[in-house]
Amino acid sequence: MGSFLKKDLLIFWRDRKEVLIALLLPIVLIVVLNTALSGMFSKDGDSIDIQVGIVEEDQALEGFEQFAESLNNLGIDEAEKEAILSQASSINPSEMLNSFFNNPEIKQVLTTRVVSEAEALELVEEGELHAFVIIPEEFTYKVLSSIILGEEVDVALSIQAEEQSTELSTLQNMMNDFIESINLEFALGSIAEGENQEPKLPQGGIEVIEGVETFSFTQYITIAMSTLFALFMAQTLAVKTVTEKRERVFNRIILTGSNPFHYLMGKTLSTFILSWLQIMFTITITQLLFDVFPDKSLEFWLGLLLVITAFALTVAGLTALFTSITLNVTDTNAASGILTLVIMSIAVVGGNFTPIQILPTFLQRIGEWTPNGMSLTVLLEWIQLSNPGNLVIPIVILLGYFLVFLVLGMAIFPGRGRN
C-alpha cells in the first residue's frame, strides 16, 4: 500500500500546474471574493442592531412574598426559613434579566424598551421591533421555587416575532447563552453548598430558530473555498485513475497481482493527506493575511482541526468511491463528466458557493447532509458558539460517510480486471 501512496503523492507533486491550482487558487479566490463581496454580509455581530421589546408581566416583589408564604407550608423551623429567604432575596430573576439586557456589550447590538404585550405586537407588526421577550406572570415565584426548593414548575421566557430573521436568531442565541450561564452559576453554587440537587432555571417556549449568521463573510468564504477545493481534490485524484486506465497502467497493476484494496487505499490515503494539507494551507495563509479568526482560543483551533480532519477523511472516502466508479465506466470522458457533476452538485447544495440559508428549504435539508454542507455548517456554528458538544455528532457522521464511501468503493471495485 505504501508504494501506491508514494506513487500517487509523487505524481501529484510532479504536476506543478495541479499543485499550484490546489494551493493558490482557493487563496486567490478568497482574496478576490473577500474584496469584492464582503459588503453582502453583516460583518461580525457589532453591525447588528436588534430592537427588542420587554413585556414584563411578572411582579418581582409579589413573587418574593408568594415564595415566602409557600415556605410556611413546608413545616420548617424559623432559622432555616430565614436562611432560605436570605438566599432568595439575593436572587431576583427579573432583575438578572434586566442586568443582562443592560450589559454594555449586549447593548452594542441590542436595544430594549419596556412595552405592553399589545404594544409589542403592534410594533413588531410595524417592523419597529424585531421581536419581544415576555417575562410571564409568577416568573420570580416559580424561578425561586425551582432554584431553591427544586420544585417542578411550568414557566418559560418566550420570544415572539413576526418572521424569521438574523436578528431574531441572534437574540435567541443570546438568550440561550444567558440561561445557560445562569444555570451554570447556580449549579456551581449548589455544589459549593454540598447539595445534591442541581438547580435549573426554567426555560422553554422560546421560538425555535436555528442557524445564526453571526460569522463574517471572510470566515464564510475561507471555509467554503477550503472545503470546495478539497472536494476538487477528490475529483483530481480520481481522474488520475482515468489516465491510468486510458494508458493501460491500471491493467499492468492488475497483472502484478496486487491487492485491489491496496490500490484503492493508496488513492484514499493520498487524497486524505493532500486535502488535509490543502485546507490547512488555505486557512493558515488566509489567517495570516486577514486574521480571519481573531483572538480564538487553542480549543477553537483544536475543534477546527478535528472537523477538518474528519472532512478530509470523507473526501478521501469519496475518492475511493469515485475511483471505483471510474474503473467501472467504459467511457473515461463520461466518468470524468459524472465526477464533475457530482462534485458541483454537492458543492452548490452544500453551500460552497452561497450560504446554505438562501437556498430553498428542501435544498437546505439536503445540503446539510452533504459532507461539505455538514462541515461548513458545523464550522460556522463552531465559530459562533464554540460548543464542543456541537462537534461530536457531525464528526461521527463524517466518519460514517468515510466508511460508507470506502466500503462502497471496495464493493464495486472491478475485481481482477476481467470484464
Add this chain to the structure above:
Amino acid sequence: MLETIKLSKTFKEKKAVDEIDMYLDEGESVGLLGPNGAGKSTTISMISSLLKPSSGDVKLNGLSTIKNPSEIRKVLGVVPQEIALYEELSAYENLKFFGKIYKVKKDILEERIQEVLEMVGLKERQKELVKTFSGGMKRRVNIAAALLHKPKILILDEPTVGIDPQSRNHILETVKKLNEETGMTILYTSHYMEEVEQLCNRVYIMDHGRVVASGSKQELLSILSTEDTIQVQLSKKSDALLEAIKGMAAVRQVEDTNHGIRVISKKGSNILADLVHAAENVGTQITHFQMEDPSLEDVFLHLTGKTLRD
C-alpha cells in the same frame, strides 16, 4: 506449458475471438500474426487474465487460469501495445514502483532494476522522466517493466509499433536474447512479418477472430508448395492486363504491387509465355520477371486475401 482451448470472446453481437486453440511449449518463441481487428489483442488479454472469455479456457501447466488468475499472473510478463507507464515518473521510479507491487524482494529489487535497464539499454538515462523519452525509449522501458519479476512467459503485443529502426533492432535483439539465453517462453504479436520470421519458431495466423493456419515457418511455407510466385515488372501498368491474367486457368492470385504485379500460379504451369503474350495484347511489355520463393507474407496473403498492413 500454456494452452488455450476453444477460447472465444463475444462483444455484444460481434465475435472478436472464435474458438482459438493455441499452445506454447516451454522455451518456445511463438508468433501471432494477423491484420488489424483479427483478434490478436483480445486473445492476449484473455490469456493474460485481463479479459474474461465468453467461453473456452486458458490452461497453465494443465490447470485452468480462468477462475484463479493469480497463478498465471505470477509467471507472466505482459508488454502491452500501449505505453503502460507513469509519464510523470522517471524510468527508475516506474520500475521501482512496479517492482515493489510485483513483490520483488527489497534486497534484490535495486539489482534487478539495473539488470532490466541494462537489458533495454537505458541505464544511463534512468533518472529522466518518461515523458521526456522518445517513443522507442518509452517502449523499451515498457518492456523492462514486464521483466522485473523474471517471468517465465513473456507476451509482447506489437512492441515495435511506431518506433525508430535503432530502438526496433534493440527490442528485437533483447527479445531474442531473453528467449535464447534465459529460456524465456515468448508469445510475440506483430504486423511485421520479418520480425516474426526473425524471432519465432512457430507462428499462428489469425483472421476474423480465428486461427487460419499455424506451424513452423517451413510448415506454413509448404501451404504454398503447390504454387509458383512470379514477380513481373512492366513498361507501363495496365488494368486490362490484370484482368487478362486473372482469367488464365493456371493463375490463382494476382496482386498489384508498387513495381508491377505479383502472380501466384499453379506449380509448374509455365505461364511465362502466356504472360508475355497477354502484355503485348494490351500494349505493354514485361521488362523484368523473377521467380520468387514463397515468403510468410505470401502465405498470409494466400490465407487471408490481404496483406498484414491492411
